[in-house]
Amino acid sequence: MLLSNTCIYGLRASVLLASKLSDDFVTIRELSDELNISFHFLTKVLQMLTKSGILKSYKGPNGGVKLARPASQITFMDIVESIDGKQIIKECALGLPGCGELKPCPLHDQWSALKENILNMMNHISLEQLASNRASDQFNISMHY
Amino acid sequence: MLLSNTCIYGLRASVLLASKLSDDFVTIRELSDELNISFHFLTKVLQMLTKSGILKSYKGPNGGVKLARPASQITFMDIVESIDGKQIIKECALGLPGCGELKPCPLHDQWSALKENILNMMNHISLEQLASNRASDQFNISMHY
DNA sequence: GTATATTAAGATAAAATACTCTTTAATATG
DNA sequence: CATATTAAAGAGTATTTTATCTTAATATAC
Numbered sequence: 212m213l214l215s216n217t218c219i220y221g222l223r224a225s226v227l228l229a230s231k232l233s234d235d236f237v238t239i240r241e242l243s244d245e246l247n248i249s250f251h252f253l254t255k256v257l258q259m260l261t262k263s264g265i266l267k268s269y270k271g272p273n274g275g276v277k278l279a280r281p282a283s284q285i286t287f288m289d290i291v292e293s294i295d296g297k298q299i300i301k302e303c304a305l306g307l308p309g310c311g312e313l314k315p316c317p318l319h320d321q322w323s324a325l326k327e328n329i330l331n332m333m334n335h336i337s338l339e340q341l342a343s344n345r346a347s348d349q350f351n352i353s354m355h356y
Numbered sequence: 357m358l359l360s361n362t363c364i365y366g367l368r369a370s371v372l373l374a375s376k377l378s379d380d381f382v383t384i385r386e387l388s389d390e391l392n393i394s395f396h397f398l399t400k401v402l403q404m405l406t407k408s409g410i411l412k413s414y415k416g417p418n419g420g421v422k423l424a425r426p427a428s429q430i431t432f433m434d435i436v437e438s439i440d441g442k443q444i445i446k447e448c449a450l451g452l453p454g455c456g457e458l459k460p461c462p463l464h465d466q467w468s469a470l471k472e473n474i475l476n477m478m479n480h481i482s483l484e485q486l487a488s489n490r491a492s493d494q495f496n497i498s499m500h501y
Numbered sequence: 502g503t504a505t506a507t508t509a510a511g512a513t514a515a516a517a518t519a520c521t522c523t524t525t526a527a528t529a530t531g
Numbered sequence: 532c533a534t535a536t537t538a539a540a541g542a543g544t545a546t547t548t549t550a551t552c553t554t555a556a557t558a559t560a561c
Binding site: 257258268272274275 | 535537538
Binding site for chain 3: 217255271
């Protein structure tokens with residue numbers, strides 16, 4: 212599994228937030244109900260996103276969370292990095308110490324190519340695209356034998 | 357991280373076995389020393405591969421483990437499935453219940469394409485190729501924007 | 502058969518991840 | 532000010548993954 216459960220929860224909540232038309236704060240309870248995720252756990256996850264500046268939060272009545280920037284300016288990768296960290300994809304699949312351009316491991320070239328594809332996807336797809344289900348506009352991935 | 361640590365250990369040990377010229381059994385101690393992995397833990401990992409028929413083992417003096425088939429007939433995926441199971445790559449990155457062709461989630465198409473690439477690589481690269489560092493012969497992955 | 506080499510199996514421990522519960526802080530409303 | 536609503540913070544539990552240690556089983560050599 213590439214992404215942690217925690218990260219997937221964060222992504223799903225963020226996409227849901229991006230799909231909301233109004234700019235009002237949305238309560239975490241509402242999100243957790245819609246997504247069928249434990250309220251308390253989702254609270255923890257969204258705290259991470261708030262701390263990293265992806266969400267804004269507001270306490271008290273009519274409070275909740277909302278995206279801190281327009282959905283078009285938040286990428287899939289922003290969420291992933293904020294929750295799972297920058298090193299989701301290891302240098303190489305075999306995790307060999309010191310694997311790199313200089314001393315590539317047996318799988319280095321193939322892995323690099325796949326890694327690039329994954330990272331590109333994450334870096335280029337925005338919450339807006341995910342929310343509007345138009346993510347596919349952006350990409351054309353192919354593989355030749 | 358796509359693969360578990362356990363799985364990566366199994367892969368590294370298998371590639372090392374595939375690189376041995378003689379058909380003798382190799383002790384797990386020798387493998388763990390060469391790979392710098394805890395002997396006891398590697399023993400557990402290789403037990404999985406033995407149980408699933410990828411390795412043969414032999415107890416006692418001159419015992420050890422060896423590949424059960426020619427390295428050309430064992431794929432990267434054989435090892436991965438045997439250790440991390442068949443579901444390394446979830447249906448879709450967002451892990452939405454019920455995501456599929458019928459009711460695709462926002463990321464379904466992109467994810468499917470990447471997934472295909474990853475699975476293809478794992479299914480087509482053999483231990484022989486990994487051991488001889490000729491894995492790159494097989495592939496030509498590209499991505500267009 | 503005794504000693505030695507080796508994997509297999511089981512029991513336990515440590516660390517990371519996933520999840521829950523309780524309390525606190527901030528804000529709004531009357 | 533009192534009450535209600537909400538996120539933040541903290542403490543605790545459960546599960547999974549990673550790792551270690553000990554004992555058993557199997558084979559060899561003498």
